[in-house]
Amino acid sequence: MSPTPPSSVRRVACIGAGVIGGGWVAHFLARGYDVTAWDPAPDAEAKLRRLVTAAWPALEQLGLAEGASPDRLTMAPTLAEAVADAEFVQESAPEKLELKRDLLAQLDAAAPPGVVIASSTSGYPMTDMQTVAATPGRLVVGHPFNPPYLIPLVEVVGGERTDRTAVEWAAEFYEAAGKSVITMDRELPGFIANRLQEALWREALHMVANGEATVEDIDTSITEGPGLRWAFMGPMLTFALAGGEGGMAHMLDHFGPSLKSPWTRLEAPELDRALRDAVVDGCDRAADGRTYAQLVAERDQGVIDVLRATGRLDGPAR
Ligand SMILES: NC(=O)C1=CN([C@@H]2O[C@H](COP(=O)(O)OP(=O)(O)OC[C@H]3O[C@@H](n4cnc5c(N)ncnc54)[C@H](O)[C@@H]3O)[C@@H](O)[C@H]2O)C=CC1
Numbered sequence: 001m002s003p004t005p006p007s008s009v010r011r012v013a014c015i016g017a018g019v020i021g022g023g024w025v026a027h028f029l030a031r032g033y034d035v036t037a038w039d040p041a042p043d044a045e046a047k048l049r050r051l052v053t054a055a056w057p058a059l060e061q062l063g064l065a066e067g068a069s070p071d072r073l074t075m076a077p078t079l080a081e082a083v084a085d086a087e088f089v090q091e092s093a094p095e096k097l098e099l100k101r102d103l104l105a106q107l108d109a110a111a112p113p114g115v116v117i118a119s120s121t122s123g124y125p126m127t128d129m130q131t132v133a134a135t136p137g138r139l140v141v142g143h144p145f146n147p148p149y150l151i152p153l154v155e156v157v158g159g160e161r162t163d164r165t166a167v168e169w170a171a172e173f174y175e176a177a178g179k180s181v182i183t184m185d186r187e188l189p190g191f192i193a194n195r196l197q198e199a200l201w202r203e204a205l206h207m208v209a210n211g212e213a214t215v216e217d218i219d220t221s222i223t224e225g226p227g228l229r230w231a232f233m234g235p236m237l238t239f240a241l242a243g244g245e246g247g248m249a250h251m252l253d254h255f256g257p258s259l260k261s262p263w264t265r266l267e268a269p270e271l272d273r274a275l276r277d278a279v280v281d282g283c284d285r286a287a288d289g290r291t292y293a294q295l296v297a298e299r300d301q302g303v304i305d306v307l308r309a310t311g312r313l314d315g316p317a318r
């Protein structure tokens, strides 16, 4: 698909240099790439350079690639010049469907043949964005998390007209660039992580709107509660431990029926045998042979480490 092997890429173009585009620029610079950015806003370059300067101390702590430098950022005067010799293109323009459709078509027309173009969209399916591009096969979603220079996850998925090789190339490229990749084989609204985040977010908004909880209560409920576990153990394995020695099987048999009670405003899925077994099996795979006691010890040590890392072992959070 792309003429350059994923691990040999040296030149990246970032189109749109706001919160996420700027974060991508900082990430790629820290990983030692030459980055060319383009953004139509008149103050875009100044804002971008401020973002990179602010991010750099954190990136130094994480460890810079050899030769990495903010000086390897070039601001291009036009979109066409930004992508002219790019080996990968990351689009991070505003979340407006028509804008993305047109922009991706322009990028497709200007980028060298075969170069993969990824969109940072946080929700649009690529199928809906690739409709007017001449060669839609190279267009993929590469959904990051804010800030892309610190949060490892990228969700990669193609649209109906994306070549499978472009999806595979993008996943390999992001891995080579130091990201943690989930490759999806189908388009889901909100991908995976945003679908989960949006469910939480929707409930939070219901609670605030109805005066059931304050914004502070909601944030505290996560930072002092499940969020401490989620930093290192996902919600599935965490709840498998809620079933004690009986694991996820006991957890589902015990608490499954309460999915139907009114503590959620969302429609609950039918917890049929197939779903139950799929969740139990997934948890068994995630445990990867670790015993209940080992997982408990891992979780507990992780919570202590997170508390120490966030300065809460010796007093209130900063
Ligand atoms: N903010 C977030 O937490 C996350 C956002 N995203 C996605 O990243 C993309 C960008 O979002 P943000 O960075 O938050 O927005 P932003 O508003 O901070 O930045 C958007 C940038 O795009 C520029 N722009 C406007 N028109 C453009 C065009 N035609 N071509 C290129 N650039 C253009 C703007 O000048 C601005 O600098 C969206 O698709 C969004 O869904 C993805 C993950 C997280």
Ligand SMILES: C[N+](C)(C)CC(=O)CC(=O)[O-]
Binding pocket: 122, 144, 145, 146, 194, 197
């Ligand atoms: C708010 N958001 C939907 C744009 C967030 C994301 O897409 C991912 C993130 O950074 O949490």
